Amino acid sequence: MAKHLVLEICVESVGHAVAAERAGAHRVELCSDLMSGGITPSAGLMQTARRHVSIPIHVLIRPRAGDFCYSDHEFEIMRDDIHAAKQLGMDGVVLGILHEGKRVNIERTRALVEAARPLSVTFHRAFDASKKLKESLEDVILTGASRILTSGGQRRATDALPTLARLVRAARGRILVMPCGGINAENIARIVRTTLAQEFHTSVGTSHSAAKVVNSFDGNDENGWGLNPARFERRVTEVVTLLGSLLE
Secondary structure, three states: OOOOOEEEEOOOOOOHHHHHHOOOEEEEEEEEEHHOEEOOOOOHHHHHHHHOOOOOOOOOOOOOOOOOOOOOHHHHHHHHHHHHHHHHOEEEEOOOOOOOOOOOHHHHHEEEEEEEHOEEEEEEEHHHHOOOOOHHHHHHHHHOEEEEEEEEOOOHHHHHHHHHHHHHHHHHHOOEEEOOOOOOOOOOHHHHHHHHOOOEEEOOOOOHHHHHHOOOOOOOOOOOOOOOOHHHHHHHHHHHHHHHHOOO
């Protein structure tokens, strides 16, 4: 098992970002409009989150909801949003582009990875929408991205544990594979031990009917976005504590 396990928490507000930090999360992914699956947060949200949060902030770069095949203008927007994220002190960006045939668009993704340097780049769950995950893994490696956010092609990580374990092995240290999708205090120990991944992504929380998400990167019906920051903090604390116990 890795000597250090990283927990990334998906948030769409400054209050939840602050709560995640207080609870001991190692990083937050900042998004807006998670009800539609997430889009790029405003410059104001990025700037305010940066003032109030000290842990790394990775920001979603997604110009619209829907598929991951973008027009020339949308690609231009993504590049400009990356520039804004760098100017506003973000530590990383989260993005993904596919061809119409559901293959990773290596050329465009690589161009955004280069535009983002020196920021870390996560290829998000567009990966799970691609046709063949093992081939897509190799394609994402060619883009220069730092990690892949994936639930193994299923809605929840627990439904794809063998696939996630294979992806971690296939990566062979060339890229990080970060499991996501329905990860919580009840199942994270099993996910860690089975996949041997080093980083994990979740929005934590309990079932909230208003937070059912279409095209959700988190793939989780048990989202924390409907929780007030205090309850959200407690949920994150539970997961952080469990991760820490696995290293003892």
